Amino acid sequence: MNSPAPTGWDATEPIELDVPQQAPPQAEPIPGEPLQGKHNPRISTPKFLRLGTVYDELTRQRAAQLIAKYPQSRSALLPLLHLVQSVDGCVSADGIEFCAEQLGLTAAEVEAVATFYTMYKRTPCGEHLVSVCTNTLCAALGGDAIYTSLRAKLGVADQETAGTPGEPGSVTIESAECLAACDHAPVVTVNYEFYDRQTVESAAELVDELQAGRRPAPTRGAALSSFKQTELELAGIFTGEQLSAEVAVPTASEQTLRGNTYAGEHAQVAPAMPDSYQMPDKPEPKS
Ligand code: FES
Numbered sequence: 631m632n633s634p635a636p637t638g639w640d641a642t643e644p645i646e647l648d649v650p651q652q653a654p655p656q657a658e659p660i661p662g663e664p665l666q667g668k669h670n671p672r673i674s675t676p677k678f679l680r681l682g683t684v685y686d687e688l689t690r691q692r693a694a695q696l697i698a699k700y701p702q703s704r705s706a707l708l709p710l711l712h713l714v715q716s717v718d719g720c721v722s723a724d725g726i727e728f729c730a731e732q733l734g735l736t737a738a739e740v741e742a743v744a745t746f747y748t749m750y751k752r753t754p755c756g757e758h759l760v761s762v763c764t765n766t767l768c769a770a771l772g773g774d775a776i777y778t779s780l781r782a783k784l785g786v787a788d789q790e791t792a793g794t795p796g797e798p799g800s801v802t803i804e805s806a807e808c809l810a811a812c813d814h815a816p817v818v819t820v821n822y823e824f825y826d827r828q829t830v831e832s833a834a835e836l837v838d839e840l841q842a843g844r845r846p847a848p849t850r851g852a853a854l855s856s857f858k859q860t861e862l863e864l865a866g867i868f869t870g871e872q873l874s875a876e877v878a879v880p881t882a883s884e885q886t887l888r889g890n891t892y893a894g895e896h897a898q899v900a901p902a903m904p905d906s907y908q909m910p911d912k913p914e915p916k917s
Contacts (some may be wrong), residue, residue: 678741678752683724689717692867693732699866703733707743711750712865716858719754719796748807749864755857756791756800758840761819762833765808773816776833777805783834792841796858799841813885814849821860823848826883851881 685693692713697706707729714725721744729740744750751759762777763769780803784792793800811817814826818833825836826849839846845854855863862869884891893899 678721678723678726678744679754681718681722681724681754683718683722683728685714685717685724685728689713690732692865693728696866697732704735707733707735707740708747709865711740711744712861713867715751715755716861716865716867719756719858720751751789751802753789754791754795756793756795756802757798757856758800758820758854759802759804759822759857760837760840761804761806761809761822763807763809763811763815763817763819764805767812768808768816771815772829775830776816776818776828777803779830780833780837783837798843801837801840802857813888814883820848820854821857822864823851823854825849850883 693706693710696709696713697703700706710729710732711721711725714721714728718725726737726740726744729735730737733740760780762773762780764773764777781787784801784803786792786803789802789804791800791802795802806819809817809819809824811824811826814824816828818825818828818836820836820840825833825846828836836846848854
């Protein structure tokens with residue numbers, strides 16, 4: 631049996647979707663490599679590169695500062711991997727050994743974690759990491775076309791960099807799974823800052839700006855900084871020089887709040903939480 635409609639809900643009321651019209655992609659094939667809409671970096675990227683990095687005293691002090699936050703040192707592994715990326719632009723073989731040494735882990739234990747999360751990169755990133763959401767909703771609204779056209783524009787494969795990694799104006803591109811901003815699809819992030827409701831044309835203009843050394847303001851949230859600076863902040867180290875964690879523009883958008891606004895306008899309220907809840911008994915342990 632169907633549940634009764636909530637108060638104020640009119641199922642016959644039409645819902646207007648504002649779906650942007652996009653020009654078809656004008657992607658040129660990259661010489662020697664077929665364009666692919668999807669890519670699995672875990673299969674095709676090298677394991678960990680040996681860069682010969684010697685981590686300086688400041689990095690060691692920062693590692694100690696992060697480790698001191700946790701009752702067990704191994705809990706600091708995720709921040710330490712971000713710290714390594716703030717130096718190398720990726721998780722290098724040197725970074726794996728550094729984390730293992732700092733935390734009393736084996737290199738295999740560190741590698742097992744570093745290969746699990748896609749935010750840990752195995753090749754050095756550019757000044758900017760451009761992530762194009764190609765998950766279902768974004769793909770249907772133009773994300774695949776944006777990704778394909780940007781790859782063709784930059785002339786690189788997924789997870790590769792146009793320009794010298796780390797140098798000003800260098801750009802790494804990747805296709806990404808859902809970036810948790812479906813209400814703004816299709817979405818592109820640069821160093822994890824959001825650029826909402828992109829088109830093939832607007833994404834190309836964004837990349838042009840990045841390559842020219844400029845940093846366009848994200849649609850919402852913090853100001854844009856470099857990939858390495860972002861990684862330092864993701865590690866939990868804020869230098870105060872470029873505190874991009876300061877919110878530059880409001881994070882909650884009209885689209886995100888639309889359901890809440892509609893409910894308020896139509897006097898819809900969620901059922902109250904019960905004052906108490908009887909948890910079910912724990913099952914007997916298996917013998
Ligand atoms: S599908 Fe792209 S942000 Fe969710």
